[in-house]
Amino acid sequence: MTGFAPLRIALFEPQIPPNTGNIARTSAAFRVPLTLIEPLGFKVDDRSVRRAGLDYWPHVQLSIASNFPEFQAELRPEQRLIGCSRRGGSSLSSFTFRRGDVLLFGREDTGLPEPVREACDSILTIPMPGAADDAGQGGVRSLNLSVASALVTYVAGEQLRLW
Numbered sequence: 001m002t003g004f005a006p007l008r009i010a011l012f013e014p015q016i017p018p019n020t021g022n023i024a025r026t027s028a029a030f031r032v033p034l035t036l037i038e039p040l041g042f043k044v045d046d047r048s049v050r051r052a053g054l055d056y057w058p059h060v061q062l063s064i065a066s067n068f069p070e071f072q073a074e075l076r077p078e079q080r081l082i083g084c085s086r087r088g089g090s091s092l093s094s095f096t097f098r099r100g101d102v103l104l105f106g107r108e109d110t111g112l113p114e115p116v117r118e119a120c121d122s123i124l125t126i127p128m129p130g131a132a133d134d135a136g137q138g139g140v141r142s143l144n145l146s147v148a149s150a151l152v153t154y155v156a157g158e159q160l161r162l163w
Contacts, residue, residue, distance in 0.1 A: 004076060005061075006099045007156055008033045009149060012068065012116060013107045015041030022146035023105075024060045030157055033061035035102075037071050068116060075102065080121040083112050084152055086131075086142040089123035097156045108145050126151055 009032055014020045020036065027034040036044070044064070065071035075081065079100040083089070104120060106112035117123060126148060132139040143151070157163055 004079075004100065005033045006160060006162055007097075007153070008035060008079075008102045009153060010035040010037060010071065010102050010104045011145075011149075012037045012104060012112060013039055013041070014145070016108050016145070017042040019108060019145045023149045024062070025056050026146070026150045026153055027061070028056040028059035030153055030163065031061075032153055032157070032162075033063065035063045035065055035071065037065045037068055039067075068119075072119060076100070081119065083117050083120035083123045084148060085112055085117065085123050085125060087125065088117075089125035092124055092126045092152060092155055095122070095124050097159045099160060101156065103149070103152055103156065105145055105149055124152065 009023060009027055011020065011023065011034070014023075014036060020040075020042070024034055026032075044062075065074065072081075079102055080098060081104055082095075082097075082101050083104050083106075085106065103124075104112065104116075106116070112120075126143060128140060128143070130139045132141045142148075
């Protein structure tokens with residue numbers, strides 16, 4: 001991870017190219033750096049990643065970490081790692097962000113594994129009134145990764161007065 005930013009998005013082992021492309025577009029729009037943590041489920045130059053990000057890739061401050069320990073080692077002491085998960089976290093609406101926070105999103109299929117969750121300073125959840133129950137019934141199980149990333153990034157940036 002290069003440099004220190006007031007806010008950063010990090011994706012843990014993303015698997016779906018269009019999600020990553022859409023998150024890259026959000027990253028460029030809000031001027032928030034993006035880190036991809038390998039292994040990835042695609043190549044960064046994959047056509048579907050590029051298509052989803054359209055022509056905005058030159059505006060993305062992109063870095064790639066070869067694994068989670070490398071990513072952790074590059075964090076500065078003043079940076080908090082905020083894991084974003086559909087379960088077991090503080091509500092986005094009541095969370096207090098700080099400059100330097102890194103917003104960590106998990107894989108689309110499995111989320112953040114328990115050891116990664118434990119490495120986070122906080123876990124954050126987006127409240128969903130139409131959420132499914134614990135058995136996954138009666139509602140929406142989760143938001144699309146790119147939608148969740150955009151929501152959390154926007155709320156954090158607004159709170160930090162980055163725009």
